[in-house]
Amino acid sequence: MDDTTEAPLLVACLCAEWCGTCRDYRAVLADAEARFGADAAFGWIDIEDEPDVQGALDIETFPTVLVARGDDVLFYGPLTPQASVLLRTIEKALAGDLAPVRDAALAGLAQRARDVLAA
Secondary structure, eight states, X not given: OOOOTTSOEEEEEEEOTXXXXXXXXXXXXXXXXXXXXXXXXXXXXXXXXXXGGGTTOOOOXXXXXXXXXXXXXXXXXXXXXXXXXXXXXXXXXXXXXXXXXXXXGGTTHHHHHHHHHHO
């Protein structure tokens, strides 16, 4: 594990353009970015356009959200599309209240997401 104490928080929505809920969730993500953009990097990744980002993972439920600091995944999974759920998750991550998820299937996910967003 790397030293992630200074790494910026990453919040990425792993979605699909064909999904109406995902399209609606873009506004929720944009609102979260407006609120927390000074403390976190945000991105929307269409997994059909960028299938390599998921690696061996199989995303079946949308919206699926990734919250990571450095290589540490702090949250990964579907969220209900209400803004308050995403905002609470981000607040907990920024406060240090989310422990890293220990799941080998998530190895490299945060870096792959950052690579896609940087391209």
